Amino acid sequence: MVVLGTIIVIALIFFLASIRVVREYERGIIFRLGRLVGAKGPGLFFIIPFIDQLVKVDLRVVTMDVPKQELITRDNVPVTVDAVVYFRVMNPEDAVTKVENYITATSLISQTTLRSVVGQSELDELLIHRDKINESLQRIIDEKTDPWGIKVSAVEIKEVTLPEELKRAMARQAETERERRAKIINAEGEFQAAEKLSQAARIIAENPIALQLRYLQTLSDISAENATTIVFPLPIELLEVFKKRT
Structure with a gap:
């Protein structure tokens, strides 16, 4: 009875040790005596205790910060x-067998690629056309990590830090540009106003009666706004108009 009880206890221990549970977002990679068997999960499955080795791999998207890189752009700035970098494991078997640590490897690849791509770009491209640089980074990193079963879904440049001297120079340049635009707008306004006045002068020169009508309109406006007596010179030309009619 003692031997039977011992066997039952050992069998129960082996049975409990063989039970494995993998979550929905995980996969279990099984190695049997060092040889890859395959991926299991999600859910409940069994392994051979002391013979099988289980390595769990997370399939969720990993958000990884790339450390700051000090570099020089193509125009020597x-x-x-x-x-x-946003990436996830697409092939858990490759992520375990083809690279020692896929997170560390992806981080190092991202750093070197960031230095290479930004170093080949000019400062204006880095500040204005950042989307194109992000797409280039995503494509290159994804190609390099694809053999490891890694899919890079997006790469975003978070911050570009410039030297203080360059910031002040860019601020002066922006201020000068704003002043230039303001002067151009003022000059265009004066030109349009002068053009309209020139057109009005030509019309009055062709029709002298228009000047007299404008004169009378001005008198009417002044009399409507002020209650005091106003002495206003009467132009000779106005009298000549009535004289001609007479």
Whole structure:
């Protein structure tokens, strides 16, 4: 009875040790005596205790910060750039067997690629056309990590830090540009006003009666706004108009 009880206890221990549960977002990679068996999960499955080895791999999207990189752009401007990489494991077997640590490897690849791509870009491209640089980073990193079963879904440059001297120079340049635009707008306004006055002068020169009508309109406006007596010179031309009619 003692031997039978011992066997039952050992069998129960082996049975409990063989039970494994993998969550929905995980996969279990099984190695049997060092040889890859395959991926299991999600759910409940069994392994052979002391013979099978289980390695769990998370399939959720990983958000990884790329450390700040100090580099020089193609137009010789020193900048400090950091980024964030979004990736996930698509093939858990490759992620375990083809690279020692896929997170560390992806981080190092992202750093070197960031330095390379930004170093080949000019400062204006880095500040204005950042979307194109992000797409280029995503494509290159994804190609390099694809053999490891990693899919890079997006790469975003978070911040571009410029030297203080360059910031002041860019601020002066922006202020000068704003002043230039303001002067151009004022000049265009004066030109349009002068053009309209010139057109009005030509019309009055062709029709002298228009000047007299404008004169009378001015008198009417003044009399409506002020209650005091106003002495206003009467132009000779106005009298000549009535004289001609007479």
